[in-house]
Amino acid sequence: MRRFFLVAAMLLAGSCSGAGGGGGDRAEIYLQRFFGECGAEYGSATDVSKVEGECGIITAMINKFNASNPDVHVSSNVVAWPGYPQLSAQMAAKDPPDLVTMHTGVISDYAAEGLLEPIEPYLAEAGLAPSALTEASRSAVTIGGKLFGLPFDTHGGLFHVNTKLFAQAGLMKDGKPVLPTSPEEMLAQARQFTERTGKPYLIQSLVGDNAYAARNVYTYLLAQNAVLFPSPRRIRLQTPEAERIVDFFRGITASGVSTRNQDTPAAIGSFMSGEGGIYPTGTWMIGQFEAEANTPGRPLYQSYTVYPYPRLWGQDVSYVSGHAWVVPKRERSPEQRRAIARFFRFIADHNFDWARTGHLPAFQAVVESPAFKALPHRTNIAPVATTGRPLPGGVQRQNAIEGLVGEEVAAAFNGQKSTRQALADAERRVNELLAQTEA
Amino acid sequence: MRGGADRRDWSGLLFVLPFLTAYLIILIYPLLSGMALSFQRVDLFGGGRFVGFDNYARLFADETFVRSVLNTFALALMIVPLLTVIALSLALALNRATRGAAVFRGVFFSSSVLSVTIVTLIWRFVLAPDAGLLGETAQAIGAEPIPFLSHPTWSLWALAITTIWWSVGLPMMLFLAGLQQIPGDVYEAAALDRASRWTTFWRVTLPALRRTLVLVVMLQTAAQLQIFGQAQLLTGGGPGGSTRTMVLFIFESAFARWELGYATAAAEILFLLIVLITLTQYVTTMRASEGEDGR
């Protein structure tokens, strides 16, 4: 029996070292991100300019950082988007990573709990001035006068368009797609499109993609100047403005000009296979779709363009968010702190590479650079930089709220719930959640 | 006192102490601290103050939670009877000493060794209307694919089918083991009486399998009331909350909304429900079998 225990004890003891991972003199930095896992494709890529897509570019960037900083080792933990339950579990376990990707709307939750470090010391060490950031991205990470994350980008929803199908539907003019300017027009164009091409006008990912439905509602509520949050702890969704939006998407889904049962991968697949006219999704898909558009033989070859969400009601405004790098509070050695500063510098220096994904840069100099302006479609989407609006910064639990709002309105889009019921349920659930947050 | 092994002294305690320590620290202490947490308003990162039954009152008024309880019961009711009948049928058909039967037993048990993540991965690409096997088949024959994962009428069935496929092996094995216990002469007697197969099944086989049947139903009920992975991975609780189970609700409350006290209160309710239901099953079947024995 003693041998039995000895083996068990050795197993347990030996295993403890597995978690620590002492890497000699190198400063170990534990980085946690979403954007997907693509080690199989880009596991060894270090030339950032040669890869495409969020996943490829971030993977290559981190590879490059490791290759050019032999005294630092960044190990990446790729979490499933958006990864907040996992991050919360880590923080509750008092074992958070050193660097984490976070949506700017979520930062205030963690900052309010005292779980994040202000990043000014790192910026100073890295020689980065906050004034180098764009106004939008800087304000998105500023809470109570302090910066709680290094902005990575500004991003929002866009209409990705298949121009070949649009031409077939008679919806191209001067080489540009004709996008609607009112809900009635959109429905009419959609009918025309589907009649002439036999394919759906709209590709919607309504399954398991709460962000999509929420993005549509947020965008067109902001456009109508509706007050979504009368106070940071109260949402208002039972309004004529909201009903108008939900009714419209419900109608367009019901009228057979849209896909209904697709999740995100299926929707992406549909659009890339030329199976629909417009795929409303984010800035992050531009790079990948553009790559398809440049590959002869692909269904999307030379038939892709992209525009901001069109104005359907009120002003030309769209909902935007941003990605940022935050530093959770925990004990760190001076070497690790320096390594984080160096990583910040690297991220700032490679902001153009990241903007190739389709996101808008976080640094003003990159926005103004000829290289950025020369990227395809960027002039089309440039207006988002000025028309983009985030949710009010004081609102906590923005990720959970997006999940609740998206879940309810997606059910209405799909015709599974009435518009009024969905909005009432969403409002109630969000307000119950907000009532529980500490004031 | 003799020198027997069962001489009464403290040294016997040494043998049970290692387990007792683990049991007390890892199971009993969390059980008690969970009960305490459920009476507090406390978030995932600490704090906390006593609020009495507030969390419980909120839960009963929370439509999302009530819906999750109903979803969980619905799932258990869809899965347990079907699973039991299918497993029993398979066991009856495969209860023979041929090579073919052994191969089929292996086939039907094989899915049980897979983990929930692989099972959901497989079934997502069977059920998904756009990329799945069923969808492709439906399109090939020109039919409209059933939106298993995106329509509230079908989504619970998606979880039920996946779960039945995954877990049919164990109850089948249990029934097979039960069948092996039935002495052959009982069947010979039945054959002499010229009982039909059907009569033999109802009069001989089923009564003999009573204990196994109770075991299977109780084990499966307790397991299905705790469904989590399938709901989280296959449908994410959607569409529109139609597949949110109690455990998924607990997970989301704790780790997505940080309401630890609230989530723990929901866990206590789940605990109570499981105990009550399995106890009821046990007591009723025991009483029924006593009545039968007395005949």
Place this chain on the structure above:
Amino acid sequence: MAAEASRSRWSPLTLLAILLAAAVMLAPLIWTLLLSLKENEALIGNSGAALSPPYTLENYRSILQGNQVFRWLVNSIIVSGGTTIGVLALCSLAGFGFARLDFPFRRTLFIFVLLGLAIPEQAVILPQHQLFADLRLHNSYPGLILPGLAGPFGVFFMTQYMRAIPKELDEAAMLDGASRFTLFWKVLLPLTMPAQATLGVFTFLASWNAYWWPLISATRSDMYTLTVGLAAAQMNYAQTSGLGFLMAQAVFASIPIFIVYVLFQKQIVRAMAGTAVR
């Protein structure tokens, strides 16, 4: 065995039903295998392509070229193996104590342990998470193994089994002057091998397939078990669109447990039977 049932052949109708059921059972597995053998690009928007050639081993080559699946596999083996060894050790000792020895409060303690059978994992998992956070045990092998050691089922099972072994053995051994530990180690333990196999198989499978606890405890990808790692890969699929590669990971991850299953099928079946017959 019921003689009547075992010799007769299947009627054509029964055979048809069995074959149909087997097809339903196997079709998803074959479909997965076919998907894993396709180029990722060929499957975009058209997974039906998996039903026809060309097939390729490219996705498996990608895995072999260094993928975290390996690390997750090793973690799963360590965690499941560690849990199994731990459970067998603790439960055999406790079963021996409860079944063969007498000590103060024995009955009370045994009932106290039995009551634990009613506690579902979900009722304790959140406070357990807090406890392990305080002990700084998350993202470690002990953190993944220890919760599996506290369940009372094994103790109940081993106690029942050891009770059924004739007491005369103990007396004979004690007359020879053996200590209690020798009695346990040399006399009783060898007799409980079938029970050890049953409990071992169950524990290993349960641990191999555990999901919720590793999901919230092993939050760093180098500590993921296969279950958690594949969940992450699955949820990341929306952002990678490599369906073939994803399925290849699933197949690759299932191979070891399938090999174990095929090799130990007899023992596993007997283990299953063992629980029912008591």
